[in-house]
Amino acid sequence: MYSLLAEIVGPENVSREDFELWCYSRDAGSVFPRLPECIVTPKSKEQVAEILKVANEYKKPVIPRGAGSSMCGAPVPLKGGVMLDLTGLKRIKIQDEEGLFVRAEAGVIWTEIIEVLKQRGREIGLEGPWSAPSATAGGSVAVGAICMGAAKYGGLGTQILGLEVALADGSIVRTGSAANRNNEMVMRDCNGADLTGLSIGSHGTLGIITEVSLKTYAFHEAEAYYAYSFESLEDAARAVYGLARDEIAFDCRMFVYPVPEEIGGVAGVVYMLKGSGSQIQELGGKSRKIMQLAHGKSISEFGEQYYKGRFTARVKAFGEAGPGWLEVAGYIPILRYPAVAKEIIKYWKKREEEAKNLGIKWSLGALLETHSINIPVAIFCSEVKRDAWQRINSYWHELAELMYERGVSPYWIGHLSSHIVKRWGPYYQLYKKIKESLDPNNILNPGML
Template sequence: MNLKVAQTLRKIVGEDNVLELLEDILPYTLDASIIYRGVPTCVVRPHSTEEVSEIVKFANEQRIPVIPRGAGTNFVGAVVPSNGGIVIDLTGMNRIIEINPANLTCTVEAGVVHAKLESELAKYGLYWPPDPGSSDACTMGGVIAMNAGGMRALKYGTTRDWVLSLKVVLPNGEVIKTGSKTFKGNAGYDLTRLFVGSEGTLGIITEATLKLRPIPEAENRISAYFDSIEKAGAAVSKIYMAGIVPAAMELMDRGIITAVSKWLGKKFPDMDAYLIVSVDGLRSEVETLSNKVEQVLKESGASQVLRATTKEEFDEIWLIRSEGATALPNITGKMNVTHDVCVPINKLPEAFKTIREICNKYGIPVAIVSHAGDGNVHAIFSVNLQDPEESARAKKAHDEMCRYIIKIGGTISGEHGIGIDKAELLVEEVGPVAMELMRAIKRVFDPNNIMNPGKMGL
């Protein structure tokens, strides 16, 4: 790093908060995508909005790329410094500034870990509905910048539905506040929602005010096995058609069931798919909903329908879901490469079948975990990333899968975002005119293209 850059950054954040040695910056060269790598010039760890503002202002003057980073748990290379530059690690900005039960809101700094916020809110009987599976690690800044979803999205929506206001450092160092602490707001364009899901390409979120809900009084789980994944997919629509909106509907295929069975040494039924339906609300309501779900599952051809009646059963039902991602690489001996697409719910049966066919064609083993209730499918490819030929086949299978998903009216990302991974495919989904509009928006915010360049095709 050149001397002037080093001296300026040290002056802003202090000596200890500028990392330059290779051994220190190594963890910042990759993220959970595993595939993508890039070496930053340095890493800085600010502790206030003012520090972030000064860093960004300086980087903009010097035309140095900046990459805002939370926990690095995204799957699409969204924090990989592919063009070098300054990684801004926001995990040190981790204060919960306010929890306001009377207004059903809280205000947090960007580096607050999702699970930490969840446990603090629980003390007030409150929660923030989006629930990414990476809760123990991911930061609220990362969650907001990726518009993360999770299991409850079918009933409660994604991050975008639960953010009221943001404090953002723009690429020229100016600080703005978007939105307000109110549940309604019609004051001009909705900049809050523009920043949600912008993957660090428009500005750096330093604070967020979030909308909260009281924790539901009760929750229950009902599980079922199916002899075909298509049948399980069809059951999802039937549950809605019976007038039920569950809190979650999670589907795992044979690949996951078998891997967990081998991994834990536990015997599960020899079936093609496993569906978990979770219902929440008032205790009396949950009882009625559970009865109805049980009935619909049986009518949809499920076998071994289990409705939790004890805490042990409630946890046991979740086992295949919670252990799947860990079990798979341990059993296959290959890496999990997780791909995220979303289809109209009525197309789920067809999509499951076609994704398997595409992967078969390219000789890539695939296991499916699906937030089936909102059509979100995670196709987990088992790939030996050391083998360039196998990696190239996996890439072809991925691209063909995405093109098929676009053709049936789906989207190439339900919740994991675009990053580097899907940058080239984005234009195929949104079209050249919308893509150019996105580039134009980016230019308005960031004319020097310093903010996380190369992500989202920008």
């Protein structure tokens, strides 16, 4: 099989070298590594399709991988097999004159899309995840990444006009309007059922995304940044709720533990506005009233510092805190946030001494999505300390359980959440049926479901 793969992509684009296998044995999360059998780096969708045909015939697992920046273990090759590195699919296509939509191949990273569009006076709605300088378009769609700008636009799916996906049997499907060969990927909701949605959040289990078509917008004139300090979680949640209700923020986040020193209090809320000068003025005025009503204290410099560093700050901060890192996160209604957050704080209080002795740190925050809030709990340690590494994995499971029981719906399903996936009931059965029908030999990222 290895020589067949080498024939498809050229010998220089396959590898079985030990040191390379180790580089592909894990993602950015502190999930225990597993080695793939080989790495293949295709340069086109046609090569992806040929690789799938071979793997399907040999019933070999195929694990698609973008930047490997996910933190839930999703591209870890649980059952060995072929690691399909999609970073070689790198073209950005601006189809019409003004660039009302942009097509990016799976391996294109977010900051590249942003840069190409900026030169034309356009921009994408969501700016990609906070890992935008490395995360790929294909990988982000596959995990349903929560992106900068989620407060205004919601999930990544709202920005997608269509996808091109290679299925396990090597056939290539274009979704939405592009199901018609004479059309482009300009409209998701047409030609029957929404098959684009099948790939969003599918973590490489149903097909390999080879191309993503995204909406674009006129480049914004202005940005404004705000930060507020609150003396109770309820007040902070009320403030975030107000921003959501009145559709004000482009992006909005909450700090609960630790609250940055510059903000202080029990919780901090930062948000960013984007638009024309007059829109920013109007929205800024409305937002200040909402903050005042919720008893927020303005800490304006922090908002600017936080959002201006948005493409680099998180990588640096998390690198320093860990660098080993796991995260449990999911969505709930905004006003239920304080109750769940308090349970999480209680959980950590009981483990304060143990975590301190092992050098384990944690953080709790929130990200506003248009109609809900994402509640991320990050756990950090140095992986050099084996006992700490093992313990953060068990903390992860306990927290996933605690949060799921309180209604939090995980948006990454990586290998760490496999026990929770099975509790979806009929939803899980339907997912499995779809998987069995699209991938009867279970070659695509097996072990995830």
